[in-house]
Amino acid sequence: MPSPDPRLTGETVELLQTLIRNACVNDGTAASGQEERNVAVLDDVLAEVPREHFEPLPGRRSVVATVEGRDPDAPTILLMGHTDVVPVSPDDWREDPFGGELIDGEVWGRGAVDMLNLTTSMAVAVRELANRPEPPRSTIRFLGVADEEAGGTWGAGWLTEHAWESVASDYVLTESGGMPFDTPDGRRVVMATAEKGIGWRKLVVHGTPGHGSMPYGADNALVTAAEVVRRLSTYLPAARLDDRWRAWVRTLPVDDALRTALLDPDRIGAALAELDPKLSRYCHAVTHTTFSPNVVRGGNKTNIVPDRVELEVDIRTVPGVADAEVEAMLHEAIGPELMGRVDIEDLVTRREASSSPTDTPMYDLLRRRAEAVNPGAEVMPWTIVGGTDASFFRARGVPSYGAGMFSPAVSLPEFALRFHGHDERIDVDSLGLSTQLWLDLADGLAD
Ligand SMILES: [Zn+2]
Incomplete structure (x- = not known):
């Protein structure tokens, strides 16, 4: 297997430093992010490669660069990297989160693992492919995409709806794969093949207004809402256990009895309580559709019994549960007598x-490349419990994977800590490995 080319690794390091310093922080407001600044840098790198640009909102600019392959029968591969990052709490960082400094072999800053590391390695690899005398076998598209961190509405969501011909591909590769981790059973490397759906709802709880001085027997919307929240918080819908879960359970440091219980849909609910809390949160989320009541608005005066309270509930569906099933689950969780006082409204575009x-x-x-980098390791598919832009392409039937290649310095637990966390950083070795991965894939489907 070709090893990373130090020249290209160095270019990825420099490009990553530049994009981190641009601080395209997307907090969800229309004026934030301004990803056009990162796209301008990527345009310089890809100056010789044919490109298209899309900017559905001012500043939310995305770029597609295409290197035509030599084999019309080979699949087209889209390398999709987002250019925005999430906000930081700078006081909690040991280094400047937007300094992009290279310290002891690591590049520091917001986006170093999510996912400017991959976005930059993709751009450098695509430029390299375009410069080679012989084109790659596959047509390779690079998509530097805006707005992933706010749900992709003005990035991948918009592009798949309004510019499909420019991004259509046979495969999509994006974030959340290639992290190794060691288990009692040997090393594993994860590749993301699935993610949960987003089914946020607003619950409007109704009551009857009255005077706060006479609460006895009142139809108080806030009291009803409190009971709705309590029921949602204890609701445990049926578990969905799939092959990804079974592979995951094999990696957990637990005894056989607990392992067996975690694989039993009737016993997993009790078994989760026996896990380390750091593990149980993911294990619960990846096997259950979840309901997290996170926002409440209601009441307007201390002496008035409220007649309307709004609850916003973060609902995430597991693969295999359609969004259309969410309402039935809400009815089951809340119960028929309380549901009579609750209206359900949509909050965002559902995924x-x-x-x-x-x-x-x-x-x-991908499996073979990861095995070559990690001899003796088992590569396993896993489920992302958050959302990525891969979902927009899977919805159109395009196999999409969270890929990449990380050194053991960014093991899966370490990756999880740095992802949206403090002290986000990436080692230079991982940058080289990812850059090389994309180059290998361009010709790899020849076999
Ligand atoms: Zn990301």
Whole structure:
């Protein structure tokens, strides 16, 4: 297997430093992010590669660069990296979160693992492919995409709806894969093949207004809402256990009795309580559709019994549960007598849970590359409990994987700590490994 080229690794390091310093922080407001600044830098890197630009909102600019392959029968591969990052709490960092400094072999800053590391390695690899005398076998598209951190509405969501011909591909590769971790059973490397759906709802709880001086027997919307919240917080819908879960359970440091219980849909609820809390949160989320009541608004005067309270509930569906099933679950959780006083409203565009098959030539190639970098390791598919832009492409039937290649310095637990966390950083070795991965894939589907 070719090893990373130090020249290209150095270019990825420099490009990553520049994008971190641009601080394209997307806090969800229209004026934030201004990803056009990172796109301008990527345009310089990809100056010789044919490009298209899309800017559905001022500043929310995305770029597509395409290197035509030499084999019309080879699949087209889209390398998709977002250019925005999430906000920071600078006081909690040991280094400047937007300094992009290279310290002891690590590049520091917001976006170093989510996901400017991959975005920059993709851009450098695509430029390299374009410069080679012989084109790659596959047509390779690079998409530097805006707005992922606010749900992708003005990035991948918009592009798949309004510019499909420019991004259409046979495979999509994006974030959340290639992290190794060690288990009692040997090393594993994860590749993301699935993610949960987003089914946020607003619950409007109704009551009858009255004077706060006479609460006895009042139809108080806030009291009803409190009971709705309590029921949601204790609701445990049926578990969905799939092959990804079974592979995951094999990696957990637990005894056989607990392992068996975690694989039993009737016993998993009790078994989760026996896990370390750091593990149980993910294990619960990846096996259950979850309901987290996170916002409440209601009441307007201390002496008035409120007749209306709004609750915003973060609902995440597991693959295999359609969004249309969410309402029935809400009815089950809240119960028929209380549901009579609750209206359900949509909050955002919904995203169905999604998954991609592992019996594809691309997954096989990713597996082989990860095994080559991690001899003796087992590569396993896993489910992302948050959302990524992969879902927009899976919704159109395109197999999409969270890929990349990380050194053991960014093991899966370490990755999880740095992802949206303090002291986000990436080692230079990982940057080299990811850059090399994209180069290998461009010709790899020749076998
Ligand atoms: Zn990301």
